[in-house]
Amino acid sequence: MRRIQVGIVGAGPAGLLLAHLLRQEGVEAVVLEAKSREYLETSPHRIRAGVLEHGAKEILRRAGVGDRMLARGLGHKGIYLGFDGQLLHLDFETLVGKGIWVYGQQYLVQDLIRHHLGVGGEVLFEHEAVDLEDLHTPNPTLVYRTPEGRIGRLRCEFVVAADGSHSSFRRFIPGQRVHEKVYPFAWLGILAEAPPAAEELIYASHPQGFALFSMRSPSLSRNYLQVDPRERLEDWPEERIWEELNLRLGGAAEIRPGPLLEKSLTPMRAWVVEPLHSGRFFVMGDAGHVVPPTGAKGLNLALCDAAVLYRAMCAFYKEGEAHLLDRYTQDVLRHVWQAELFSYWMTTLLHTLRDPFEERLRVAKLRHLAESPLLQGFLAENYVGLHTTVRYVDLIPVQP
Template sequence: MKTLQTKVAIIGSGPSGLLLGQLLHKQGIDNIIIERSSAQHVQDRIRAGILEQGFVELLQQAGCEQRLEQEGLVHHGIYISVEGKKTHVNLTKLTDGKVVTCYGQTEVTRDLMQARQASAQTSFYSAPVNQIHNSPQSKARVCFEMDGEPYQIECDFIAGCDGYHGVSRPSIPQDIRTEYERIYPFGWLGLLADTPPVCDELIYCKHSRGFALASQRSETRSRYYLQVANSEKVEEWSDERFWQELKLRLPAEEAAKLQTGPSIEKSIAPLRSFVCEPMQHNNLFLVGDAAHIVPPTGAKGLNLAASDVAALYQVLSAYYAGQPRQVVEQYSDVCLRRVWNAERFSWWMTSMLHHFGEEHEDKRSFVEKMADSELEFYLHSESGMKLIAEQYVGLPYEQIKSVESEVKPHAVQVNS
């Protein structure tokens, strides 16, 4: 068995693992990435596309912002449509100048992979991890295979950035972790097409036929979603059927100017809310989907992973700068405060904008009538609109505390 040494072993080469690796590299903290899939598979995954300012600033700190600043589309607001009637939520005005940026996760991954390759850091692809050793009395170890040959990495810390189905979370004993979950009775059918976006800002549509979202990836590439039952199969949805249904759920103005075309990618994603507590055990830290999943309605999934990275980057930088071992124990509490806030907002947006069909088909449920009333209140109240905007653009990242002082933040800062 080949044995390698590093300070931080990062399991998973998605955006969170790559971003953490690049930030640590900038601080001179050696790290190795181990990824079970091929580099091409990681690169080709199509996921989220809305970045909070905090995420953008992390990419700037990592030195990976050049293409984002050239190609990213800055959004100053969003639209919320209720049965075809649009309301504009002016994010910039309501949050004292904050914005979100449309830049696909595929592009973020490409930029981070290129930066890691240019810095000649060590990465293993097509290398499934089969065991994690995480004892407080000894060095942590990650065991994996590549090309049929066994390897192990001895390290100070392990960052589990390997998603919901990875090995990191199950390696925490069941009597230590608690998992919270809600499964929603519907999913999102997504379609990607090289057609001009129907609007220069996102449109969240609440409709009696079900939720829809008009999004984008660039000025020439659109991303659209439809709420569908969990029993639906993507094979049952031709492009023509998708476009026809989308037109019915969009506001009339956008439906009239919608340009259609062949799909590049089409898939159905089930919706769930999930949180694992704690997010650290001994020398293992859970990051992103390994610890939590949110419905995509509030655009929080990728951004929440980035805030985990910000917190882990802070505590590890502080530790390697000379802080006592106790400084890293803040990680889980700092992350979970933000996680539960994002879970609440994503659950709220999902509850407000989707049709749950909880009673007979010809009768709206009491719960849905309450959701209608609440959404009406928020969209016609400046304070309500402000609350939506503040949550949507993302709250500031929490700074870690020095172990010598309960008040003064440590000098290692991550901009919000």
């Protein structure tokens, strides 16, 4: 049976960044990925997130995978808030001295794969991890199925589950608790071949519901509508979606419709698994925690987890120190709950609420935000990642 140091399940941003950072330190990590490279790199279902916190951009740059991101990504100073018929610009650079970077997750995954394979890293595509044996021994063993249907095993020193929100591996953490919140909304999302409504994201609050106008590139718009979770996708033909987006934007900017590449309905929920490790087994990214997308935190949290586990594994392999591995859950939960808090705050600030009392409080909150530089500072420091990715930038050595 093949022996390796670190076996990672899942070639998403979390798994790939960890593998790449470890490789640069001479630690042998093998990534098992159920899907093909082509699917990860080109399927419209994998376009997903697009907002990188200031710290995420810096982590990726330092890790040596940021060349295309810096050349093609879009630097944004802030965001717009649309409500009461006005468009308020929150300038994060003025408020907290940092901005954000817009770059599609799928491009980022392409970059991570290209750079990692380029330095001799190993990603086994179309290899589905199916089981974990000998969990509570010094050599947990990953069992996987090859594209030909054969069963193989990797004897590891550490196993990391970075297998996304539908993770089948997090079940291996004994005695885990799941803290969950189901929000009474869903997001109807479209990806369209059309220029975005504005050069920066617009978060629009309208009595009929929230709408988000964002982008993945200068020619690709990603727009969302708050809908009831019982809505059906087939009741939303293209024309109705564009009409509703226009209505909720309230004339604050111009929407230019274009062909739809994807249409999806996502119920809004949040959950966190505790603990996130057991012995030599660790859970990272969406496999361990999910946030509603309002605060644009999911991808950024995945990168935070990778940075924390990278530091802990380096301490183990370079200095023989295990204490950072022992406190992995504690360290990760700190940024995770900060992001849950911010995502909850943004979600309940922007989504129209059914309860008339709650709804009036929400509108009062928005008006307060418009007048209060202190509240705007709270939003800005969380949005750019001062309590998430920015905390971890210095852990990543600068690669040439």
